[in-house]
Each structure stands twice: as structure tokens, then as C-alpha cells.
Amino acid sequence: MTHPRNPGMPLTTDWFDRVQINRPAAQRRAATLTTRRSVKKEHQAAWLVKAITCTDLTTLAGDDTDYRVQRLCAKARRPLADHIVTGLGLPDMPTTGAVCVYPTMVGHAKRALSNSGIPVASVATGFPAGLMPLDMRLAEIRYAVDQGADEIDIVITREHVFKANWTALYDEIAAMREASGEAHMKAILATGELDTLSNVYAASMVAMQAGSDFIKTSTGKEPVNATLPVSLTMVRALRDYGERTGMKIGFKPAGGIKTAKDAIAWQILMKEELGRDWLEPDLFRFGASSMLGDIERQLEHYVTGRYAASYRHALA
Amino acid sequence: MPTVTEALTLMDYGPAPESTTIALDWLKGRSFGHFINGKFTTPDETFATNSPASGAELAQVAQGSDKDVDAAVKAAHKAAPAWAKLTGNQRARHLYALARLMQKRERLFAVLETLDNGKPIRESRDIDVPLAVRHFYHHAGWAELLADEYPDHRPLGVCGQIIPWNFPLLMLSWKIAPALAAGNTVVLKPAEQTPLTALLFAELCIEAGLPKGVVNIVTGDGRTGAALVASDVDKIAFTGSTDIGRAIRQATAGTTKALTLELGGKSPFIVFAEADLDAAVEGVVDAIWFNQGEVCCAGSRILVQESIAEIFTNRLKNRMKTLRVGDPLDKSTGHWRGCR
Numbered sequence: 001m002t003h004p005r006n007p008g009m010p011l012t013t014d015w016f017d018r019v020q021i022n023r024p025a026a027q028r029r030a031a032t033l034t035t036r037r038s039v040k041k042e043h044q045a046a047w048l049v050k051a052i053t054c055t056d057l058t059t060l061a062g063d064d065t066d067y068r069v070q071r072l073c074a075k076a077r078r079p080l081a082d083h084i085v086t087g088l089g090l091p092d093m094p095t096t097g098a099v100c101v102y103p104t105m106v107g108h109a110k111r112a113l114s115n116s117g118i119p120v121a122s123v124a125t126g127f128p129a130g131l132m133p134l135d136m137r138l139a140e141i142r143y144a145v146d147q148g149a150d151e152i153d154i155v156i157t158r159e160h161v162f163k164a165n166w167t168a169l170y171d172e173i174a175a176m177r178e179a180s181g182e183a184h185m186k187a188i189l190a191t192g193e194l195d196t197l198s199n200v201y202a203a204s205m206v207a208m209q210a211g212s213d214f215i216k217t218s219t220g221k222e223p224v225n226a227t228l229p230v231s232l233t234m235v236r237a238l239r240d241y242g243e244r245t246g247m248k249i250g251f252k253p254a255g256g257i258k259t260a261k262d263a264i265a266w267q268i269l270m271k272e273e274l275g276r277d278w279l280e281p282d283l284f285r286f287g288a289s290s291m292l293g294d295i296e297r298q299l300e301h302y303v304t305g306r307y308a309a310s311y312r313h314a315l316a
Numbered sequence: 317m318p319t320v321t322e323a324l325t326l327m328d329y330g331p332a333p334e335s336t337t338i339a340l341d342w343l344k345g346r347s348f349g350h351f352i353n354g355k356f357t358t359p360d361e362t363f364a365t366n367s368p369a370s371g372a373e374l375a376q377v378a379q380g381s382d383k384d385v386d387a388a389v390k391a392a393h394k395a396a397p398a399w400a401k402l403t404g405n406q407r408a409r410h411l412y413a414l415a416r417l418m419q420k421r422e423r424l425f426a427v428l429e430t431l432d433n434g435k436p437i438r439e440s441r442d443i444d445v446p447l448a449v450r451h452f453y454h455h456a457g458w459a460e461l462l463a464d465e466y467p468d469h470r471p472l473g474v475c476g477q478i479i480p481w482n483f484p485l486l487m488l489s490w491k492i493a494p495a496l497a498a499g500n501t502v503v504l505k506p507a508e509q510t511p512l513t514a515l516l517f518a519e520l521c522i523e524a525g526l527p528k529g530v531v532n533i534v535t536g537d538g539r540t541g542a543a544l545v546a547s548d549v550d551k552i553a554f555t556g557s558t559d560i561g562r563a564i565r566q567a568t569a570g571t572t573k574a575l576t577l578e579l580g581g582k583s584p585f586i587v588f589a590e591a592d593l594d595a596a597v598e599g600v601v602d603a604i605w606f607n608q609g610e611v612c613c614a615g616s617r618i619l620v621q622e623s624i625a626e627i628f629t630n631r632l633k634n635r636m637k638t639l640r641v642g643d644p645l646d647k648s649t650g651h652w653r654g655c656r
Contacts, residue, residue, distance in 0.1 A: 018590075019592075020590060020591075020592050021592050021595075022591075022592035022595040025592060025594075025595030025598060025599070026592075026595065028598070029594075029595075029598050035438065035442055036438060036648070036650060037329055037640075037647075037648045038329065038332035038646075038647035038648050039329055039330060039332065039648075040330060040331070040332045041317065041330065042317050042318060042319065042320050042323045042330065043318075043323045043328070043329060043330030044330075045320045045323070046320045046321075046323030046324040046326075046327065047323075047327065049320065049324055050324060050327060088320045089319055089320055089321060090320065090321060091321065236594055271327070272638050276327055279327050
């Protein structure tokens with residue numbers, strides 16, 4: 001990360017407790033953002049390559065195995081077929097932003113990614129519900145860091161948000177940040193369960209005040225995962241935090257982002273609301289798995305003028 | 317074009333031009349007469365309509381004379397009794413036919429509108445044209461319901477309609493669709509700067525089999541408009557500047573002509589401290605920069621509660637940095653760099 005890490009700050013509730021988010025307005029802005037901008041040809045190909053470099057290629061399933069993680073890591077190292085890279089005229093094979101796995105898979109991922117420079121992200125803290133006792137959640141973070149995780153994706157206790165118990169939420173996240181140590185910490189807000197956008201804004205602000213390096217929408221396991229209106233609310237919160245503290249906080253939408261078109265929609269959102277810096281992997285990540293396959297398909301179409309059948313692409 | 321590698325560093329939107337072929341093919345070598353009594357006249361005196369963005373001449377259109385206006389009003393009067401006598405359902409079928417044909421030509425309408433008016437293709441494509449189509453569908457529904465909902469209402473007769481250049485096709489729809497639904501016939505004068513989509517609409521009237529004389533379109537400048545105001549119409553509907561509106565009011569005073577005027581405004585935009593300020597900023601953007609600010613009810617004054625004046629102003633200034641000014645035919649353009 002080229003930007004200094006967010007050291008956090010004392011809990012300051014008046015940065016958010018009177019902020020109201022107008023949901024219809026957020027939905028309207030989100031709906032028209034992608035119709036107001038268009039990215040074509042070389043630029044579209046470039047944006048999709050950039051999206052690959054911002055992808056936390058993820059597997060978080062009960063049937064994950066060492067071999068599945070190895071296969072995923074191989075894909076992270078070589079997300080595109082050679083002829084696509086050549087056709088695009090890229091000097092090197094791009095790599096994904098990270099690989100994201102459960103703590104027990106971190107060791108497999110580290111070995112599979114050795115010498116690649118690709119970081120390993122681990123979910124932790126009783127993912128996805130986050131309802132384990134706090135000491136166990138902190139121990140899980142330490143375990144994942146000990147296994148070599150470079151980034152830790154924690155989940156917050158939703159109850160603290162519903163009860164507006166900001167002190168409890170702040171203390172919990174600050175403790176997790178401390179347990180993460182050198183590993184960068186992404187705070188998952190599980191926005192699909194927070195009900196109101198005002199809650200999303202408040203939770204985002206608390207997470208940043210407690211020292212999160214990234215704020216992330218969802219675990220991918222909630223009934224509703226990343227949406228553009230929620231993302232708009234979160235990026236505005238991180239813009240506001242940045243204006244007050246000078247810190248650049250990252251954003252990670254996750255869950256339900258499946259297509260190349262989705263990727264560009266989020267990139268337009270980042271560029272319009274935050275600017276060019278937030279198109280780079282140090283400040284922007286997608287939590288996604290199947291999206292990469294569609295991006296590869298679209299890029300192959302750009303290079304060859306034809307769509308390949310899905311079975312011609314390597315499994316991710 | 318940059319290479320993909322260069323574009324990766326830039327990460328800008330790059331050009332995304334809408335093709336003009338469809339519209340230029342339609343325009344090729346055309347010189348337009350008026351649309352009177354179901355057919356185009358042979359143009360006598362003509363003037364050029366230009367693309368304001370490129371300055372290029374798009375076509376020659378006819379300058380409507382007193383004689384032309386008279387012929388159009390006569391045709392409309394002749395068609396009026398039979399049109400008024402149709403059942404609501406029969407008139408609805410005509411309006412549905414027009415709506416469907418417009419929908420089939422949405423792309424052509426949008427490109428033509430952007431060429432002729434200079435508004436961004438995103439707006440003509442996503443707003444003007446779809447809304448215009450919906451107005452015809454909507455008023456087709458009203459034609460069906462009219463006898464039940466307004467049993468005592470009777471058609472006025474011939475409506476003379478004069479529209480401005482800021483929403484050429486949409487204004488046409490606002491004027492023509494309800495008038496036809498209610499059993500009136502019309503003579504419409506589009507703005508001299510933007511007559512082309514009205515002329516395309518006239519072609520669709522032929523294609524839709526609309527009875528002759530129900531819709532008449534006479535092109536020309538203010539002289540043509542004045543002739544229409546002075547003519548033997550039963551109503552004048554005008555959208556445009558306050559000054560011309562006053563002149564029309566004076567010209568129709570003491571006559572039996574019904575009158576609708578939709579004139580300029582200076583609408584306030586009020587922001588309270590407890591508002592979602594980002595939502596309010598987007599509201600301002602839509603209120604004052606939609607259609608390049610050329611909207612009669614554009615929010616051209618902002619009243620902000622003092623306690624948030626500074627932060628609101630800063631946010632609005634920052635938002636203004638992301639407005640994109642450029643070629644109106646580019647899909648990422650929010651504003652064309654000029655103004656009509």
C-alpha cells in the first residue's frame with residue numbers, strides 16, 4: 001500500500017449520529033451513474049484488466065480444500081489465457097489483487113502464491129455471522145496472521161449497530177485492528193442486514209475511526225450483498241472521513257458482483273465519487289469469484305471478436 | 317486511440333461516440349416542405365437548420381408564410397369534425413399507432429434531436445425520446461377514458477401550437493398527444509432552430525395512417541408563429557419566452573381564442589440543515605444542469621440554511637468538477653460546451 005495506514009482516532013459520534021441518508025436519492029444517483037458514463041474499446045479492455053488487479057479472488061465455502069485453494073491461486077497468478085494477454089499487448093500477465101480464503105486455508109494459499117507478490121486475505125472473527133465470543137474472534141485473527149495472512153477481513157457485530165451501541169462497536173473493531181498487527185484490516189459491515197443507509201453510514205464511520213484500512217460491504221452470505229446505493233453511502237462516508245483526517249481509506253464491495261458490466265459500474269462509481277486514486281488495488285477491491293470468468297470472456301471477445309464457450313475457460 | 321497499456325495508466329473514459337449514420341442517411345439531400353393535409357408541400361423559401369455543436373448544415377426547411385399557415389389551419393378545420401366524431405377507442409388506436417412507430421424509431425429520433433439541438437445524446441436517448449413515446453401511450457389511454465371521465469367535455473376545434481427548442485420532440489408530444497386524444501386537430505410550429513424531429517414525426521403520421529389534416533406542421537421563425545397566432549384557430553398553446561408570451565396574450569385579447577402559456581421561471585432550490593446533503597447536491601445538479609440548464613423550471617436560485625452553507629457550497633463545487641463537458645454525441649458527455 002502506497003498510502004499511509006489509517007491509525008484510527010477516538011470515537012467521535014457527532015461525525016455521524018445526525019447524518020441522514022435519503023434512500024430514494026441514493027438509489028436514483030446509483031441508477032443514473034452508469035447511464036451517464038460509457039467506456040468503450042481499448043478503454044473498456046483497460047478498465048477490465050484493472051478490475052482483475054483489484055479482485056480479491058475468493059473461495060469461502062464449506063467444501064473448500066487445499067486443492068481448490070491451489071487451483072484458485074493458480075488462477076490468481078494467471079487470470080487470463082496467454083493469447084488474451086498477448087492480444088491486449090500487455091507487457092506482463094496481470095495478477096489479482098489478492099486471494100481471499102478461510103483462516104485454515106491461509107497456509108495452502110501462502111504456499112501456492114509464494115514468490116508471486118499476491119497477498120493472501122483471510123476472513124476471520126467468526127465469519128460470516130461474527131457471533132463468537134470476542135476473545136475467540138481475536139484469537140482467530142491472530143491464527144490467520146500467524147499462518148501468513150497479509151490482509152484480514154473482519155465482520156462486525158450487527159447488534160451493536162441496531163442498538164446504536166457505538167462504543168461497543170468501536171472497541172470491538174479497535175481490538176481487531178490491534179490483533180491484525182501488520183496485516184491490513186477490512187471491516188465487513190454486512191450492509192444487507194443493517195436495514196437503513198443511515199446505519200450503513202454510521203457503521204462505516206465507526207469502523208474507520210477504529211482504524212480500518214478498508215470498509216467492505218458484505219460477507220457474500222447475507223440475503224442482499226453489495227449494491228450500488230449501499231456502496232455510494234459507504235464511499236461518501238470514507239470521503240467524509242478522508243476530508244477530516246487526511247487518510248485514504250479503501251473500499252471493497254463484495255457478494256453478488258458477477259459480471260464485467262458490474263465491475264465497470266462500480267469503477268464508474270469510484271471514479272465519479274472519489275476520483276482516480278480509488279481505481280487502484282491499494283484503495284479498491286472487488287470481493288468476487290465468478291466475475292473474473294466473465295471478464296476473461298469479455299476480454300477474449302475484445303481480442304478475437306468472438307465469444308468463447310464457457311468450457312474453454314479455466315475454472316476459477 | 318491509446319493502447320490498452322496506456323489506457324490502464326490513464327483510466328479515463330475515452331471516447332464513446334454515438335453513430336450519426338442513421339440520422340445522416342435520413343437527412344441526405346433532403347429539403348423539407350411543410351406537412352399540411354397529410355403531405356409535404358414543395359418548399360418555396362427555405363432556411364438552414366444547423367448542428368449547433370459542429371455548425372454543419374443538417375437540412376433546408378421551409379419558412380412558413382401567411383399562406384402556408386392559412387392552408388394548414390384550413391386543413392385542420394376540414395379534418396376536425398370527422399376526428400371529433402371518432403369514438404375514444406378509435407382515436408386511441410391512432411395514438412397507439414403513433415406511439416409504436418415512434419418507439420420503433422427511438423434511436424433515429426434521439427440522434428436527430430442531439431444533432432439539431434445540441435443536447436447530450438444520453439439525455440435525448442434516456443429522457444426526451446422515451447418520455448415522448450410514453451406521452452403518446454398515456455394519452456391514448458386518456459382517449460379511451462375521455463367519454464367516461466369527462467362526459468361533458470367537447471373538443472375545442474383547431475389548436476395552434478408553438479413550441480421552443482429546448483425539448484423539441486417532447487414538447488411536440490406534450491402539445492399534440494393530449495390535443496388529439498381530446499378530439500382536436502392541430503397546427504404545430506416547431507422552433508426554427510430545431511424543426512427536424514417534428515418533420516420526422518410528420519412522416520410517421522403518414523405511415524400510421526392518421527387522417528389527413530389532423531396533424532399539420534408548419535416550420536419557420538417568429539413570423540410564422542405570429543401568423544399562426546393571428547390565424548383562424550380556436551386555441552393557441554405556446555411554450556417559450558415571457559416576452560413572446562405577453563405579445564401573444566395581447567394579440568389574442570378580445571378574441572374567442574383559448575390560450576395556454578408556459579413561460580420562463582426562476583425556481584428556488586431550498587436546502588435545510590437536516591437534509592442528506594449529498595442527495596441535495598445531486599438535486600441541484602439535476603435541477604440546474606439537466607438539459608444544460610435550458611428548462612423553464614430550472615432551479616436557478618439556491619437558498620441554504622446558514623449552518624450548512626459552507627459545507628454545502630464546498631460539496632457542490634467538488635461535484636461540479638465531475639461534470640463532463642464535451643461532444644454531445646459522446647455517451648459520457650453531460651453538457652455540450654456551448655448553448656443555443
